[in-house]
Amino acid sequence: MRAAVLMETGKSLELLDVELDEPQGAEVVVEVRASGICHSDIVACMKVEHPDPIIPGHEVAGVVTAIGPAVRSVKVGDHVVACEIRSCGHCDDCILGRPYMCTRVEETERAEGAAPRASFHGRRVTAFSHIGGFATSILLHEHNLVVIDDDIPFDIAAVMGCGVVTGAGAAINAAGVRVGDTVAVIGCGGVGLSAIAGAAIAGARRVIAIDLVPGKLELARAFGATDLVDASAVDPVEAVLELTGGVGVLHAFECAGAERTVAQAMAITRTVGDTHLIGIQPPDRVLELNPFHDLLMPKRSLRSVYMGSSTFRYDIPLYLDFWRQGRFPLDLLVGRRIGLGEVNDAFSAVGTDGVARTVITSFG
Numbered sequence: 001m002r003a004a005v006l007m008e009t010g011k012s013l014e015l016l017d018v019e020l021d022e023p024q025g026a027e028v029v030v031e032v033r034a035s036g037i038c039h040s041d042i043v044a045c046m047k048v049e050h051p052d053p054i055i056p057g058h059e060v061a062g063v064v065t066a067i068g069p070a071v072r073s074v075k076v077g078d079h080v081v082a083c084e085i086r087s088c089g090h091c092d093d094c095i096l097g098r099p100y101m102c103t104r105v106e107e108t109e110r111a112e113g114a115a116p117r118a119s120f121h122g123r124r125v126t127a128f129s130h131i132g133g134f135a136t137s138i139l140l141h142e143h144n145l146v147v148i149d150d151d152i153p154f155d156i157a158a159v160m161g162c163g164v165v166t167g168a169g170a171a172i173n174a175a176g177v178r179v180g181d182t183v184a185v186i187g188c189g190g191v192g193l194s195a196i197a198g199a200a201i202a203g204a205r206r207v208i209a210i211d212l213v214p215g216k217l218e219l220a221r222a223f224g225a226t227d228l229v230d231a232s233a234v235d236p237v238e239a240v241l242e243l244t245g246g247v248g249v250l251h252a253f254e255c256a257g258a259e260r261t262v263a264q265a266m267a268i269t270r271t272v273g274d275t276h277l278i279g280i281q282p283p284d285r286v287l288e289l290n291p292f293h294d295l296l297m298p299k300r301s302l303r304s305v306y307m308g309s310s311t312f313r314y315d316i317p318l319y320l321d322f323w324r325q326g327r328f329p330l331d332l333l334v335g336r337r338i339g340l341g342e343v344n345d346a347f348s349a350v351g352t353d354g355v356a357r358t359v360i361t362s363f364g
Helices: 039-046 154-174 190-202 214-222 236-243 259-267 291-296 312-324 340-349
Strands: 002-005 014-017 027-037 059-067 079-082 118-120 137-141 145-148 182-186 206-211 227-230 249-254 269-277 301-304 334-339 357-362
Touching: 002 340, 027 079, 027 154, 027 340, 059 137, 059 154, 079 154, 145 312, 154 190, 154 249, 154 312, 154 334, 154 357, 182 190, 182 259, 190 206, 190 214, 190 249, 206 214, 206 236, 214 227, 227 236, 236 259, 249 259, 259 269, 291 301, 334 340, 340 357
Parallel strands: 182 206, 182 249, 206 227, 249 269, 269 301, 334 357
Antiparallel strands: 002 014, 027 059, 027 137, 027 357, 059 079, 079 145
């Protein structure tokens, strides 16, 4: 297969011919038709040391081309979406509908000492999030996949696997937004826009979108934002407090992944409210807070959200139904379509160009 591989941390991705092994056990080979570029790819792959070369990419849609002998949930020819939530399917958390909390994820991996799923000149190549979607094909466990209808466009389907389930799931599953709640979302990329849509679908009374890029704010309105705050022109904390009569919002979602926006999210969270951290922070960042003044006295909760607390095999078809019904404008998430060879330029532009999601749709 052809893949964009990070051979050394901090360097550019290289287009290489990588050897993909045959599927074993419950493994599946998927021909990639679309692969989204997420901020997580940049932070986790470009700023963290890895012992082996790594293929970024974890928002993937494609077609099943081969299956291992133990596969039961997909078949050759199925259209599928990959999701980084790995689950064994039988531990207590999986049985209780919390696959994102699975305690036996190692069961979805190859045994120690087994041949690698991907290699380059005999050297193991790691797939980021056990997906490695910047490639013409991927090899992964069947529990990372959900089957979708054949008429779903691959570019829309791809962003479901991370950005959509993370954002919408944060509002609907993790925060449990209810009718009449007040919400603010800082950072209106793919995840933030999905959080806005999730809050609107759940019935939030007010959904305040905050970003530095006017173009993203206009997108936020289409996704259900009731109020827009241009953080490049006004103090976002003062603006939100003014919009809420000095009270703040019940749920604040930080989707930008920056220290200052975490502080802003906490500052706009009302008494007995929740601040939800979704944006990926670089691994060397340290947040400073005063537990007494920031959490205990205002009775405020601070929590991180992983993949929207999603049961993705249920949630992805659900959100696609919302899209068919005109309630979730997924078409607007994909702002740019590129070829695999353009991935380095796309990496450099993430978060700066007003595009919610760039998706690789050409792999020739």
